[in-house]
Amino acid sequence: MTRAALVEAKSLTRVFDVSKPWLSRLIEREPKAYLKAVTNVSFSVGRRETVALVGESGSGKSTVARMTVGLLTPTAGSVTIDGIDMWAPAGASERQKLRRRLQMIFQDPFASLNPRWRVDRIVADPIKAFGLAKDGAQIRHRVGELLTLVGLDPADGAKYPHEFSGGQRQRICIARALSSNPEFLVCDEPTSALDVSVQAQILNLMRDLQDRLGLSYLFISHNLAVVRHMATRIGVMYLGRIVEMAPAAELFAAPRHPYTRLLLDALPDLGMTGRPRRPIEGEIPNPIAPPPGCAFHPRCPWAFEPCRVDVPALMTKDGNGRAAACHAVVAGRI
Amino acid sequence: MRNAADSTVPASAAPRTGAVASAPRSRFAAFLDSDLLHSFLRSRLVVLAALVSVAIVGAAVLAPVIAPHDPYDLKSLSLLDANTPPAWEKGGDPNYLLGTDDQGRDILSTILYGTRSSLAIGFCSVLLASALGLSLGLWAGYVGGRVDTVIMRIADVQLTFPAILTALLIDGVALAILRHHTVEGGKFSILVLAIGLSFWVQYARTVRGVTLVERNKEYVEAARLIGIGPLKIMFQHILPNVLGPVLVIATINLALAIITEATLSFLGVGLPPTEPSLGTMIQVGNKYLFSGSWWMVAFPGLTLALLALAVNLLGDWLRDALNPKLR
Structure with a gap:
């Protein structure tokens, strides 16, 4: 492909x-x-x-x-x-x-x-x-x-x-x-x-x-339900970067990036009942003065030291075209 | 059998002709049912203003047919007829219904011909001003940046001077340039130029404002996407959307242009007394006002006031009727 x-x-x-x-x-x-x-x-x-x-x-x-x-x-x-x-x-x-x-x-x-x-x-x-x-x-x-x-x-x-x-x-x-x-x-x-x-x-x-x-x-x-209906592959964007890219079914079944996880948790959907829903805390930061390191770290519950310093690269972990840009995922913390 | 065959031919042809014929008819029907016509008929004052305008414009256009005398025909003029009062006054001549001027010209006929030149100058200068203002406004609004800054600062500077002053200036400069080669109808063109150039600012500002809104709409992006050039986008895509406000300004400006022409003629820089306009007549009549010949200034003045008032009322109504916020 x-x-x-x-x-x-x-x-x-x-x-x-x-x-x-x-x-x-x-x-x-x-x-x-x-x-x-x-x-x-x-x-x-x-x-x-x-x-x-x-x-x-x-x-x-x-x-x-x-x-x-x-x-x-x-x-x-x-x-x-x-x-x-x-x-x-x-x-x-x-x-x-x-x-x-x-x-x-x-x-x-x-x-x-x-x-x-x-x-x-x-x-x-x-x-x-x-x-x-x-x-x-x-x-x-x-x-x-x-x-x-x-x-x-x-x-x-x-x-x-x-x-x-x-x-x-x-x-x-x-x-x-x-x-x-x-x-x-x-x-x-x-x-x-x-x-x-x-x-x-x-x-x-x-x-x-x-x-x-x-x-x-x-x-x-911006509508995940619409995207699920339409897409073969989905890229999740946060503050001007793609933070996760994955085939649609896999993204919904097993999200990798913390932002995607939180996004899907926040989604009110009948098929996903049983999981606790919580809103993502905080607001999307000001793009004129973005936070250092990973732009998502101020809102991320899994954030640790490297997240505040380095911008994570979009990395493929396995061979099926899945990629996420997250230090915690690379370090195996999530 | 034959009947059936006959009926199938018109049956297949009928919808086609019907579709062709129904297009203009439905458009006319739509006009009859439009908000514009309803709001027009609701206001008696506007209907009256429209009737007066149509009557004056009609009389001016038909001047050679309906005027009892020809004020341009010097052979028919006699100084012995000069200063005749209106027919109903003492010493009036039924031949000259509204009296005569200082050269023995029939006031009524001169008004008819004068309105003709006033209206012609008014229309032409409004046309010039709107064409200029429309193009510059579209250009400034669509391209933006430095072009916008330069055009709009020029407009701002011109706006600080009264329009009549600008017109006087342009008139004087044009006369000085053209002094050595007198052209037929030269004075007419100079007046149109002077009035047209002093009124373009209002169009440019309005059109620029609308263009700034329209150029960011997605239909303009859709046109850019398929590689349509800026000129075509400005004049084919955006222009139809700015014509509404331009039409309103043009109607209001028509009255203003006629008055400006009259003012210029009154000041002596307009049309010469041999080809009278309403302003020239008022200027000439003004000199005789204190010798009791009131009719020489009163009737042209009344015509001018009536025309300006009627056109202005129409313009005001059009502005309100086309403004969805005031409906």
Whole structure:
């Protein structure tokens, strides 16, 4: 699977400059302030695979998603799609060819559709941008096909986005994302703005489309139940780093990293009754001034000396692709 | 059998023609049912303002047809007719309903033609100001950074001067540059330029504000994702979303532009007395006010006030009607 990976992200890092304006800094004698949103994140997505990234808000999941599709330039690291480096200097036509192969589904279905455009124009936009159809009739035919594919009526194309519900809008977003025949979709919390009943419909639609079209997903979410339903592999993020990466079933069955353990303990789920549930103590630290060593040590009940000094590396212990970044796990304390 | 065959042909064709025909009809029906029309009909004052505006604009457009005299036709003018009071006053001439000016021109006809030039200058300068303000505002808001800073500081500086002062300055500079080559309609273009350039700031600031909100929405990211360039994103994706507020400002500014043109003409830097506008007429009439010829300033002044008031009321209503917070 790793050999034929479709998408490879290698040590992605993104630093944001959150300094005050130059003049205020001069007067208040403050240094420049930087926010390390993502540090050293690596993952790969195989064909027809769904890799999920979970984490609290502020853990950098969305930043990873935006770097993976090329909306945000990484400060360091690289993303390769099918062996082609996305940020290597290439011709405009090469970039455009690469862009066609990846698409994104956004979080807010109310902001991701232009309110002044009719649905057929929205869905046809990528078709026109990549020159995938010869004439207007062909575009109309393809748009009708796509709307049917996501469970809408081709006649809905004449309507404006405000005439649809949240779930229907997300279907339109999926139709737009599919209109360039992509192989890889980045889904940035695609269901978090929807009602629970509609969430299931959208998730099932996405799985169905994955089977039919052979898609690969990078699935960003803060909802563990959703991720469990969708993902083949899961990466748990904490303060800009992946702290654990494991196949979905194993992660839920036997979490390694203390953060994952506490997260699953806190999860109210019928299938997990019998285990005492407790909230994780404390808050996610300020990413501008993160704690030294392991970023999780102030909240970790298993923390010992090295945790306050060294940043643990993501290490694989056994051969089945499980990896955790924790000193206590390496030392065999948990 | 034949009947059945006949009926299948129209049956398959009917939905198609029906769909084509229903699109404009449903749009019209939607307009008839819209909040905008309801709020328009609810306010009698706005309906009245709209009627007055339409009447004045209509009369101005149809001036060559309905005006009893042609004020541009020097052959028909006679100085003997000068300073005739309105028809109902003592010494009035039924030929000249609202009297004549100091050159013997019929006031009514001159008002009709004058409103024409005032409206033309108003429309053109609003068009220029909104096009300029829209482009600069979109550019500043979408690109941000230094471009934004430079454009908006220029706008701030210009905003500290009264618009009429800016217009006077531009008018003077343009006249000085063009002194040696007089062009046909040159004065008209200079006025449009002067008024247009003094009103762009308001559009730019509004459009920039809306653009700052819109550019961070996910539909813009979706467009960037498929490699659509900044110009196309600005004008195809964001522009339709900023047109609402621009329309409101344009309506309110139309009245302001007409008044500015009248002010410039009144100050003597506007249209020359040979091609009268409302402002020029008021300027000329003003000189004769104390000799008792009140009609030369009163009627153009009344027309200007009525036009400005009506358009302003329409603009105010439009602003409130399109603002969802005030509904």
